[in-house]
Amino acid sequence: MRKRTVYLDHNATTPLHPEVKKTLVAAMKVFGNPSSLHKFGREARALVEKARGDIASFIGAQHEEIIFAGSGSEANNSVVNILYCPAWKGCVGQGGLVKKRRIITTKIEHPCVLESVACVAASGIGVTYLDVDSYGKINTEQLKEEIGKGDVALVSVMMANNEIGTIQDIKSICEITHRNGALFHTDAVQAVGKLPVDVMELGVDYLSFSAHKIYGPKGIGCLYIRKGVPFCPFIRGGHQERGRRAGTENTLGIIGFAKAIQMRGVEMQAEAKHLFGLKKRLKEGIQRNIPDVFFNGHPEDSLAGTLNVSFAAAEGEAILLYLDMEGIAVSTGSACASGSLDPSHVLLAIGTPQEKAHGSIRISMGRDTTKDDIDYVIERFTGVIRKVRGISSVQGERQT
């Protein structure tokens, strides 16, 4: 097949949806500060609040339960920060949360959750990291046991994992949490806009998501805060977002976010079906052409567009860069590519041996991915793996 460009890193970020781009260009003329009382301000305010309402109804929330943040990471940090608040003064919502001194999360959260949690741990909060099984699912019995020990303020479990795509049963995890008197947060950055998400149905107290993972602009995240639950602003010094997040609103980002959400409503369902089909084709193609491969993540409860695969005797960064030369963009859980020294914490948590984690590749498809793209990827992948294994010092029966 002729060389083509295939972007398969949609879990890292997505291109702007053409409709979002149109909306952004049109909205660029709006420059007023939404807090200003004059015509310019009112015009911006109206657009921001319309966007908030549209986003709220997409996830079954009420208008005032939605606040905007600079990113999904900021939204996640803001929730963990609730436990950190030393003063518990001037905060929105009820106090008393700080009396409980424990947080429960999982070993496969995004680093923005893991590192915020490590930070509150340094201030004396007890942290429990739940294990996951070989598919990346948490064990609700372990959660029950840990939460049963008491003193738990918050449980934070991600809805869909960014690396392996595994989806957790958030509804039952949330029920267990509430039965034990704790608050529940989910990082839904990889889920909202890909899976149906309804905060009322799930019962969650906090839920974070982001625009740029779903064909919206970068630099805009969102946090759902259920009415009545405690909250402590992470960014202080302004009345914006009803005192819950200071800083002049990112008007353009918010408008683009709402448009992206609107388009998700139109496209999401058919797209998921399409992507599941492509994933099956890709998986079968890799299995057919390449020996010694291992698929990571849950076989069914997984994001439609995410496929994570490990190759024996081949290192991930080398695979990634050879694929890059073929016009194919993917990511890897190898230590080499991340700049850190350890391979992916998610792959290690599901029990992947280090050498297989170093040889892992994440393929994340999106709305533009076609059957021809996948056939091209299968073809080039086969050649690249053969090349990497041909150079590899690791011996075995894997030369194709």
Next chain:
Amino acid sequence: MNEDWLYSDKVKEHFMHPRNVLSNEEGFQAGGRGVVGNIKCGDEMVVLIKVDKARGVITDCKWKTYGCASAIASTSVLSELAIGKTLDDAYKLSSRDIAVALGGLPEHKIHCSVLGDKALRAAIDDYYTRQGMSDKVKKEREHIICKCLGITDAEIENAVLEGARTYIQLQERTKIGTVCGECKEKSIKLMEEYKAKHFPPK
């Protein structure tokens, strides 16, 4: 760094077209063979040499590497540097020489992925051993402590002599244990022994 490629053009060239890759180990009939690294740590390489015994010169060098782009490129360029060198000169090749030949590498990549020089020294020592010239073997008297980076007890001793007193200082000088960390206890124990040997408490 440019948008076309992550590393230097020279790295790209060697990565895309690696030189002297070993295809058939039995057919090659190496005079010496060296292995360094560990796939658990993400990098492992094998270097084989042929030597003109009369002149003491490396006439051929082949290799295989499990590792990232800079690990592949660095072993490839090392094979070019080694061929034609005397055993003594080849033994002196350092990771810096490799990085320079590649037109530069990011600092963190030099420590974790440039192991070819160590594999070459192991191959030269192996050659001496096979030739019954054990007196020439240098590594034989040393023991590799950090498997990931091929750091020996002699290097720990040197670092202590140069002023390392804590594990962090030892790591700053040698990068020991910065990959999988398995050797931490062993290297601390050795460091304490060398401290006691060279700087006994008064």
